[in-house]
Amino acid sequence: xxxxxxxxxNVLKLIDQRKLPLTEVxxxxxxxxxxxxxxxxxxxxxxxxxxxxxxxxxxxxxxNNPSYKFDDIKKSADYLKSARPxxxxxxxxxxxxxxxxxxxxxxxxQRLRVFAQDQMDLLFEHNxxxxxxxxxxxxxxxxxxxxxxxxxCNTGALACGPMGTALGVISHLASQGKIxxxxxxxxxxxxxxxxLTAYELCKEKIPHKITVEGAFSYILESxxxxxxxxGADRIVKNGDTANKIGSSTLAIVAKYxxxxxxxxxxxxxFDLNSSTGDEIEIELRPEEEILNALSSxxxxxxxxxxxxxxxxxxxxxxxxxxxxxGLISAPISSENLLKIVEA
Amino acid sequence: xxxxxxxxxNVLKLIDQRKLPLTEVxxxxxxxxxxxxxxxxxxxxxxxxxxxxxxxxxxxxxxNNPSYKFDDIKKSADYLKSARPxxxxxxxxxxxxxxxxxxxxxxxxQRLRVFAQDQMDLLFEHNxxxxxxxxxxxxxxxxxxxxxxxxxCNTGALACGPMGTALGVISHLASQGKIxxxxxxxxxxxxxxxxLTAYELCKEKIPHKITVEGAFSYILESxxxxxxxxGADRIVKNGDTANKIGSSTLAIVAKYxxxxxxxxxxxxxFDLNSSTGDEIEIELRPEEEILNALSSxxxxxxxxxxxxxxxxxxxxxxxxxxxxxGLISAPISSENLLKIVEA
Numbered sequence: 001x002x003x004x005x006x007x008x009x010n011v012l013k014l015i016d017q018r019k020l021p022l023t024e025v026x027x028x029x030x031x032x033x034x035x036x037x038x039x040x041x042x043x044x045x046x047x048x049x050x051x052x053x054x055x056x057x058x059x060x061x062x063x064n065n066p067s068y069k070f071d072d073i074k075k076s077a078d079y080l081k082s083a084r085p086x087x088x089x090x091x092x093x094x095x096x097x098x099x100x101x102x103x104x105x106x107x108x109x110q111r112l113r114v115f116a117q118d119q120m121d122l123l124f125e126h127n128x129x130x131x132x133x134x135x136x137x138x139x140x141x142x143x144x145x146x147x148x149x150x151x152x153c154n155t156g157a158l159a160c161g162p163m164g165t166a167l168g169v170i171s172h173l174a175s176q177g178k179i180x181x182x183x184x185x186x187x188x189x190x191x192x193x194x195x196l197t198a199y200e201l202c203k204e205k206i207p208h209k210i211t212v213e214g215a216f217s218y219i220l221e222s223x224x225x226x227x228x229x230x231g232a233d234r235i236v237k238n239g240d241t242a243n244k245i246g247s248s249t250l251a252i253v254a255k256y257x258x259x260x261x262x263x264x265x266x267x268x269x270f271d272l273n274s275s276t277g278d279e280i281e282i283e284l285r286p287e288e289e290i291l292n293a294l295s296s297x298x299x300x301x302x303x304x305x306x307x308x309x310x311x312x313x314x315x316x317x318x319x320x321x322x323x324x325x326g327l328i329s330a331p332i333s334s335e336n337l338l339k340i341v342e343a
Numbered sequence: 344x345x346x347x348x349x350x351x352x353n354v355l356k357l358i359d360q361r362k363l364p365l366t367e368v369x370x371x372x373x374x375x376x377x378x379x380x381x382x383x384x385x386x387x388x389x390x391x392x393x394x395x396x397x398x399x400x401x402x403x404x405x406x407n408n409p410s411y412k413f414d415d416i417k418k419s420a421d422y423l424k425s426a427r428p429x430x431x432x433x434x435x436x437x438x439x440x441x442x443x444x445x446x447x448x449x450x451x452x453q454r455l456r457v458f459a460q461d462q463m464d465l466l467f468e469h470n471x472x473x474x475x476x477x478x479x480x481x482x483x484x485x486x487x488x489x490x491x492x493x494x495x496c497n498t499g500a501l502a503c504g505p506m507g508t509a510l511g512v513i514s515h516l517a518s519q520g521k522i523x524x525x526x527x528x529x530x531x532x533x534x535x536x537x538x539l540t541a542y543e544l545c546k547e548k549i550p551h552k553i554t555v556e557g558a559f560s561y562i563l564e565s566x567x568x569x570x571x572x573x574g575a576d577r578i579v580k581n582g583d584t585a586n587k588i589g590s591s592t593l594a595i596v597a598k599y600x601x602x603x604x605x606x607x608x609x610x611x612x613f614d615l616n617s618s619t620g621d622e623i624e625i626e627l628r629p630e631e632e633i634l635n636a637l638s639s640x641x642x643x644x645x646x647x648x649x650x651x652x653x654x655x656x657x658x659x660x661x662x663x664x665x666x667x668x669g670l671i672s673a674p675i676s677s678e679n680l681l682k683i684v685e686a
Binding site for chain 2: 021022152183185186187188189191194195198199201202208209210211212213214215216217218219221224244245246247248249251252253256282290291293294296297298299300301302303304305306307308311312
C-alpha cells in the first residue's frame with residue numbers, strides 16, 4: 001500500500017499529491033514552517049492525513065525547540081491550524097497535541113511521538129476492521145466469486161494515511177485475490193478518482209477502468225458491477241450521508257438497478273447531533289474548478305458554473321453503512337444506526 | 344441564433360467548432376477538397392450540420408467543374424462520404440445529391456442549390472414546430488411561470504445548422520422571455536455542454552450555469568429545475584432512446600424526483616425497424632478522451648478507461664418525446680409512438 005506520510009530519521013516525508021499520478025516525489029518536512037506550507041499548499045489532502053501531518057509537525061517543532069514553554073506550543077498550534085481553517089481533523093488533532101502539553105511539558109516530545117503513531121495505528125486498525133466486515137458481508141452475498149466493484153472519489157491511503165475506507169475495502173479484497181475489476185468514477189470536477197484512486201490501483205496492480213459520472217446508468221445496466229463502495233464526510237443519525245458530489249446520483253441509479261451500495265466510514269465521521277441530511281450544509285466551491293481544465297479556460301468567458309462539493313445520499317438508498325463497530329444494514333434508521341455506533 | 348454554416352457569394356463559411364468557445368472564426372470552403380477536410384477534421388460536427396455541409400460541397404464541386412459527367416459527380420460523392428464513414432446523415436444527403444444528377448444534369452447546379460437550401464429550411468421548420476409543441480405542453484404544466492430548464496450535450500444550432508432540437512426549445516422559449524435559468528450539464532468526456540451549449544447560451548444572452556454530471560441528484564433534489572430537455576441519436580419503436588452518455592442516468596434521477604424529462608428529435612431520428620433499446624449497439628470511443636485533458640495525460644500511464652459514447656434511456660423514464668408531428672406522452676409505447684410518427 002502507498003505510504004503518503006513517512007516518519008524516518010526525524011524527518012517527515014510527504015508524497016506530493018499535487019503532482020500525482022504522473023510524478024511521484026516526496027517532500028521533506030523538517031520544521032513547523034515547512035509543515036504549515038505542505039498543508040496550506042495541498043501537498044497533503046484528505047481529512048485524516050492532514051491531521052496526522054499536523055501532529056508530526058508539532059513533534060518537529062518541539063524537537064527543534066526543546067526550551068519551548070506552553071505558550072510557545074500553543075502559538076505553534078494556532079499557526080498550524082490557520083493553514084486550512086475549515087479542516088476539522090486538523091484543529092482536532094492539533095488541539096489534542098496541545099492538551100498533552102497542558103498536563104506537563106516533561107517528556108513532551110516523546111509522548112507526542114507515541115501519540116501521533118498511536119493515532120495512525122488506531123485508524124489503520126479501524127480501517128482494517130471495516131474492510132473485514134465488508135469482506136464477510138460480500139462473502140455472504142456473492143460467495144467466492146471474484147468481485148467487480150465501483151467507487152467514487154479517493155478514499156484510499158492517500159486520503160487517510162495508513163489505510164483507506166472504501167478504497168481500503170478494495171485494497172484488502174485485492175490482497176485476498178478477490179477482485180476481478182474496479183470501476184473508478186473520475187469524479188469531476190477535481191478528478192480525484194481518475195487521478196488519485198487510479199494511481200493507488202496502479203500501485204497495487206489492481207485491474208481497473210476509469211469512467212465518467214455520466215456512465216453510471218450504462219455501467220450498472222450492463223451488469224458490470226457487483227457492488228459499490230464510497231466513503232463519507234459526515235453520516236447523521238438517520239443514516240443520511242454527505243459525501244463527494246456524485247454519490248447521491250450513483251446511489252439512486254444503483255437502487256434502480258438493484259446493485260448493493262455501501263458507505264464505509266469510521267465512527268469519528270458520525271455526527272449524532274444532526275437528525276437528518278437536511279441539516280447538512282453543502283459547501284459550494286469556486287466556479288473555476290468547472291470552468292477551467294488544467295488551469296486553462298474551457299468554458300466561455302461569460303459563463304457561470306454551479307459547483308456543489310458534496311451531496312446527501314439518503315439512507316433509504318444505502319444498502320449498508322460499515323464502521324469499525326459493525327454493519328448497519330438496510331432498512332437504515334436512527335434506531336439501528338445507534339445500536340451499532342453507540343455499542 | 345448562431346449561424347454555423349453560411350452560404351454567401353458562392354463561398355461556404357463554416358464556424359470552426361474545434362476552436363469554440365474561446366475563439367470564433369469562420370473557415371472559407373471553396374471546393375470539394377476543402378469541404379472534405381472540414382468534415383474530416385471536425386470543423387463541423389452534429390449529424391444534420393455535417394449533411395448540409397456535404398450538400399454545399401457538392402454544389403461547389405459542380406460550380407467549379409461545369410463539364411462534369413454523372414460518373415465524376417458519383418466519384419466526388421464517394422470521396423465526400425469517406426470523410427466520416429460512419430456519419431449516417433452525410434451518406435444520406437450526399438446520396439440524395441447524386442440522385443438529383445441521375446435524373447438529368449441539366450441545371451444540376453441550380454437544382455442542387457435549391458435542394459440544399461430546402462433541406463435546411465425544412466429542418467428549421469421541423470425544429471421550430473417541435474419548440475412550439477414543447478412550449479404548449481410547458482404552458483399547460485407551468486402556466487406563465489418563467490422556467491428553469493436543464494439540458495445535456497449540445498443539441499443547438501451548432502449541431503443542427505438552422506435551429507437546434509432540445510436546445511432549440513430553450514432558444515425559442517428564451518426568445519419569448521420564458522426562461523429564468525438553464526443548467527447545462529458539461530457532458531464529460533468531450534464537454535459539449537460546457538463548451539458548445541454554454542457558447543450558444545452566451546451568444547443568445549440566456550442565463551445559465553454549467554454543472555457536472557455528478558450533480559444531477561443535488562440539482563434536482565434542490566428543486567432548481569422545472570423540466571429537462573435532451574436530444575436523441577436514435578429513437579426505436581417502443582420509445583427507448585439512444586443519446587449522449589449521461590442521458591439515461593439523468594432520466595433515472597429525474598424520475599426519482601418527479602422532474603419532467605423530454606426527448607426532442609425529428610422523425611428522421613426514429614428507427615422503426617428496431618423494437619427496443621436492446622437492439623441498439625453502443626459505440627465505445629477511445630479511452631484517451633477520458634485519460635487525457637486538453638491533450639495532456641491526467642490519469643496514470645498504466646490506467647485504462649471505459650468510454651461508452653451513448654446510453655439508452657428507457658421509454659418508461661421519459662415524460663414525453665417531441666417530434667415535428669406531435670408529442671408522444673407517457674406512458675410511452677410502440678402503439679402511441681406509431682400513432683404520432685406515422686400520422
